[in-house]
Amino acid sequence: METLIAIRDTITVQEALDFIQSPECGGEVIFTGTVRNDTRGRGVTKLFYECYEAMALSEMQKIADQVQARWDIKKLAMLHAIGDKYPGDIAVVIAVASAHRGIAFDACEFTIDTLKETVPIWKKEFFTDGGIGQ
Amino acid sequence: METLIAIRDTITVQEALDFIQSPECGGEVIFTGTVRNDTRGRGVTKLFYECYEAMALSEMQKIADQVQARWDIKKLAMLHAIGDKYPGDIAVVIAVASAHRGIAFDACEFTIDTLKETVPIWKKEFFTDGGIGQ
Amino acid sequence: MGLLLFGVAKDIAGAALVGIPETVTNVAELKQWLYDRYPAMRQLSSLMVAVNREYAGDTQPIGAGDEVAVIPPVSGG
């Protein structure tokens, strides 16, 4: 499995698509997490993401290792943005390419679910009412 | 739910992404089916897709209706390409946006699975050994 | 009455549109007529018929005003 793992100020869906495209694969599943303009009914002006970068990259690599062990996935891209992000901005992209679509769905969902549980990245929410949450 | 359904010579992931992006949604799941350079070990030079267009569009709309009835999905794009397609070309794109990622995965997988079962589109495979399959 | 053919069914018949006799009045009779005229169609893993762009069961009547199509196994995606 080829893997692209990155944490950067700005990430794009296109770079993930470019990485996973391959004439050997027939099915690609992509998850994108974008900043919503509302959290439980409260207006959001922006999110601020920070990370413990060295450990976050190491935990992302562990997820990739688990994906490789469990499924026959050819390519996996896992990108996370940090810093100020505004509604509509992309915070995370997971892209998986495989010869068979069923396992691509499973691996993509596993990757984002596990990332949200284990990777040391934190967001702070800034609300339109002036409040801040985390 | 807002829906974009199309059958065209050329489709792009970007048009599907542009359609589903919305600051109200936090999770987008995209499936792309691309032409592989091999089918069960046999080299592929191209695929040719044809459809019964009026019925295919009607069956795609029925899938959208089922998605809307089953899940709280905000946007659904369902695009299929027809004509000659070469290895690496995109044949189908399904893109789903929702406030919650779990149902976006479920709805996207349901849509592509059902499309492959019910929508009257046919592919003919042209092999590097000169053979043709369908 | 005309019959639309697609995919491998079109290749077997050698035509995208064929005429069907007036003695065919429902889907079951149409399938029987197809199998008699094009025995190779018996080899298909499934053969569906659509009437007015909807999948139709064997008992569905078909008549002069209907759009009728032969749907061999689909393979989109």
Added chain:
Amino acid sequence: MGLLLFGVAKDIAGAALVGIPETVTNVAELKQWLYDRYPAMRQLSSLMVAVNREYAGDTQPIGAGDEVAVIPPVSGG
């Protein structure tokens, strides 16, 4: 020995890096020391400790050469 703090733990401590006394020799002792010094950390739904960039259990020893970090509940994605 220095301790890295992130997210809400950093906000509670008011610092991204604090010194920890040499009497702290393992993860359990570190957590107890944190709870005593920053009682608000008891309110967190979880408080993990990483030693050398790996999640660490309570019995894991920590010493002068280790990179130690407090990991409050993560919220990436």
